[in-house]
Amino acid sequence: MTKSIDPRLADESKPEEIRRRARELAEDLPQLAKIALEAMIRDHNPDYKGTANKAGRAGMQSGNVSELTAIAKVKPGGADRLRRIFDLTNGNMDGAQRVSTLHDMRFVFFDDDTQILFATTYDGDWDTYINDFATKIPGLMDLLFANIEGWPGIDSPEVKDFIADHQIDASGWFVANPQVTVVDTRRYQRMEHALEDFLEKSRANADMDPATRQALDELSTAIAQPEGVDY
């Protein structure tokens, strides 16, 4: 049992601490047991399976998807400069879109605009493509991060250390589709449109042979009836 680092619990005596933990556990237990039981009895489809790995040097990884959470000091005036960039681009950043491993990015200012929380969900390990960013979109990377105190520049040999030093591992993190990458999602969307087109053409084909008819019927059974989302 590790001692809490919460300063509000600094004066707690050992017996008090034990009583508090026992009480908390008793309160949480019924719900925890239910969650654990459900996880055990469910026969998991590997398509939905998450994991609790490390995303390379820092951050958590679930299946193919990883999280990066970082807190850093903002240079004086940096928050306003960044807000102007976000306003101008409406949050839509060309270059960031072409990266195609980014599910989302979030920039949150706090402590009177002196600090920033940066949080993103992305595919794979965090530093895999960082060298590619440094040669393909150095301008965008530096535009976004030059307002952070100490940012060494995307092409600096120190940039990986800088990011890792500011990262905080998430303690809890949930991913709905841990096996699905951004690239997969785009392919599924393309497939959806192409499939609709294909089904329309198939419907119009009156001279279908029995094997094709059978294959189409199986396809419809697989995709054309509502199914609850199981995590």
Added chain:
Amino acid sequence: MGILQELSARFRPDKVKLQLDDIQALILRSRPEPYVGIHSMIHVDEAAGGRDLLRRLADHIPAASGWTDELDSWTGVAISYDGLKALGLPETSLGSFPLAFQQGMAARAEQLRDLGENAPETWEDPYRPGTCHIALTIYARDDDALDGVLAKAEAELEKSTGITLIGTHRFGADEDAKNPFGFRDSISQPLVDGSGVDPLPGQERAIAPGEFILGEDSETGSPLAMPQPEPLGRNGSYIVLRKYQSRVGAFNDFLRGQSADEAEQDYIAAKMFGRWQSGAPLPLAPERDDPELGADPQRNNDFSYEDDHRGLVCPHAAHMRRLNPRDSQLTILSDVNIHRIIRRSSTYGPKWSRDVTSEVDAQEDRGLFFIFISARAFDTIEFLQQEWINRGNFVDLGEERDPVVGLHQTPGTFTIPETPVRRKIDGVTTFNRLRGGEYMFMPSLTALRWIGDGAWEEGASP
């Protein structure tokens, strides 16, 4: 005309912008065809003995200044992080190397996806962490030349104290220069800008020299991080060494199981490699092998994927297209010019034949040393292993892996685009199993002497 004569004819001294007289020749000198050679590994027991060896060795390592010349033999040397430590380098220098190099290849197993039967716990003894300190590779024109230089090397080793020879491995291939699966290999090589040679047809533009030589400008426009101090880092490079055992029998059996006849076996194998056995690339020889094309360095690499977006000629999943996508449309923002490698691989074991079956694989006597040089060698191999080899996301193929060098912990698939519907082959297994490897530093000639002299120590001879 052989590769080296051919290079010599294209060499223009006035185009040289690199300090060739300080760079190890092996970085720029291609393997000859046919080729023979030997890899050896040395453990440093005492710093003084190790440094003494390096000091004497430095005189036998040719510089790149004559890199297109005919030589009977040439030697390259590289040192692991544990080797640098054993040689007594100061902490300030040791700490200036890339983190992955400091950790060593075995400790990077997670980033390299070296899991299951490829995990470091299963590696051969010479590759156990902390064992290989100095790696020496000797290339020679033929066996006689190799024996001659080996006798000299053995005499030097006998004069040494404080070092242990851990092992040697002789390799070689005839003029067909074929890998264990019967395919001509190491055809495509990047051209280093400033090395004094114009590109071959299809070789694409020259790559910034800092991608291969420390201290020069890289593709970012500035140099990559370099070990300190400058005499140690400048004009050096990094090496990735990975020894693979090739399961030629399993590969043959797999092809037999998927095919009606030998022609179909050859077709599927060509789709997996991206080239036919002769080296003729699918984009230039879509229907059948063309040995004349395969052997012609002016033509065998002169292609792009511009007209093959669907992969009907060369599948996106083919080994050759995965590891150098050239102008292919990729799903993820990538810079193909920073993932190029100078390949110095060597094949060992019996030549390929169609009748080898999987029972033969138990002998573990065939395979290749996958060796490459790059100033970002460790980032590159980890990128390749994660993205281009053990995944398919970058070409919209989800979890599909490289059919030749991928790790398949459960049998995988291989997608061949065909009309009207793709062919998807099951049952791809690990045809090349990792037996060990290490991350190495390839010092300049100045650095070899700097280490040999212990130049950082007070009172060291200048």
